[in-house]
Amino acid sequence: MQFVVSPAEIAARTAPPEPGPVTAPVEERVIENTIVARGEVTYADAIDVTIDAAAGEERPVVTGHVPEIGTVLKPGNIALEVAGRPVIVLPGTLPAYRMLSVGMRGPDVVQLKDALGALGYAAGDPGSDLFDYDTAAALGALYEQTGYEAADGGSEARLALRDAERAVRDANTAVAQAQADLKDASDGGARNVIGEQAAVNSAWVELTDAQESLVTAQEGVLPRLPSSEVLFLGDLPRRVDDVSVARGDILSGSPMSVSGAALTIIGSLSKQDAELLSEGDEAFYPGPGGEELHATVQRIAAPASRGESEDGSQEEGASDGNGGGGQSGGDRYTVTLSPGDLTSEQIEALRGTNVRLRLPIASTDGEVLAVPLAALSAGSGGENRVELLIDAKNGADAETEIVEVEAGLAADGYVEIISEEPRLVAGAKVVVGR
Structure with a gap:
């Protein structure tokens, strides 16, 4: 019997509504x-990290400092240890491609000096692209801070330095002896001192040559930066996302990938x-x-x-990113x-x-009076207005009144209204249709 509906009830349900205005309440809401x-x-x-392992003198065996996933790499940190040597992280976008040492010039030298300067080291004139003594001293200080000895010319360079120092000492002795011989010849009244003067001049030339060789030998033992011992990364710090090597592996390809920290x-x-x-x-x-x-x-x-491309350069065969034409x-x-x-x-x-x-x-600054957009209409003078329901009566004879309002922010189907009409408050009804 619960599914049986009388004809009178069906007629009541399907009967049209009482004629009259369709209304909506005025609300207080944040728009x-x-x-x-x-x-x-x-x-x-x-990005995938690349290290110039081929530039090292030893087999590129990973010997330590393998980072864990999630490690944050900052300037001056060690990204990896290969063949007992550090791979130092420095800020920069130009990859390391050659060994840098005293006397070299180039944009990679400028990048290195900027990186050292950012770490607080006095690396020389930042406006110069010359790798000078100050740059070498700053590099040596960086290596000392990381706990490693800076790379230099090795045992051959140190042997060359000892030989150069010995040559300078011998040349100084030769100059002193030639000067003494010249003095003895002059004091003895000898008229012909040309031979002794020539010996002095020759000794001075040999001393000058020995001193120049000493400068070159000293540069050979100053700190230098092998391309295998530095990892330049832009936008530091960086987070290690993936590591593909372990201690004892031969480094080949990318050892890790990093992203923004x-x-x-x-x-x-x-x-x-x-x-x-x-x-x-x-x-x-x-x-x-x-x-x-x-x-x-x-x-x-x-x-x-x-x-x-994003940097403004023309890309050959560029498409619209959708594999074809169109948007x-x-x-x-x-x-x-x-x-x-x-x-x-x-x-x-x-x-x-x-x-x-x-x-x-x-x-809006907090809750405001708002009505549906359909309730807002424009007057003949362009003013905004709403039709306020005064008395619903029996529907067809409902009493309404046009009220001028100021419209504010509109969003999500509602619009803020501002009016001095005291009857236009939250809960009042406005006409949205008939």
Whole structure:
């Protein structure tokens, strides 16, 4: 019997509603205009590390300092130990490709001096591309701090230095002896002292040559930087994401991959949405437990032009990023956000996930009076107004009144209204249709 419905009840259910205005209540609410996007939570700029192991004198055996995943590499840290020698991390974007020593010039020397200067070492004139004595001294201090002896010319260079020092001493003795012989010849009244003077001159020439050789030999034992003992990385610090070697392995290929040390959120936006945002703007996203977390916009990057790389250089055969013609994701702007202060548990739970981003671009200062957008109309003079329900009566004869209002922020189907009309309060009804 519960499924049996009388004809009268069916007629009541299907009967049209009483004629009259369709109304909606005036509400008190916060109106917030937001941009909604998706973002990947990740460690940005992952790269595979390469070390010039072939430049070392010994077999490239990994002997120690193998980092664990999650290790943060900072300037001056040791990334790896190969054949008993350190691979020192320094800031820079130009890979090491040759040994640097006193007297050399080039952009790699400038990079090294900048890196040493950033660590607090006096590495010489930063505006010069010359590897000088100050650069060598700073490099030696860096090696001493890491607990290793700086590379130099080796045993052959040290032997050459001893020989050069001995040659200078012998040359000084020869000069002194030639000068004594010349003095004796002059004091003895000999008229012909040309031979003794020539011997003095010859001794001085030999001393000068010996001193120049000594300078060269001294440079040979000054600290130098082999390309196998340095790892230049941009945007330090960096986080170790993966390690592919162990102690005792022969180094071949990339021993590890690293990325930015700070967790970031990377999303994409349309041009229209991107132009509404600025660096420093606040954003919100859900945490692993459903809690709302705060993020901050760090960077907004425009897409590269079609057929052009991000650095502005022309790329051969560039496409629109979609494997063919037409619109693509390459037309969208990239937004990078800092995810805020997170616990280690939150970091592990969020890393590698895709989250919903909410980016407010305008908001009312607290709750305001708001009505549906359909309740707002324009008068003949362009003024904004709403139709306020005064008395519903029997529907068809409902009494309403047009009230002029000032419209504020609109979002999510609602618009803020400002009016001096005392009857226009929360709970009052306004007409949205008939």
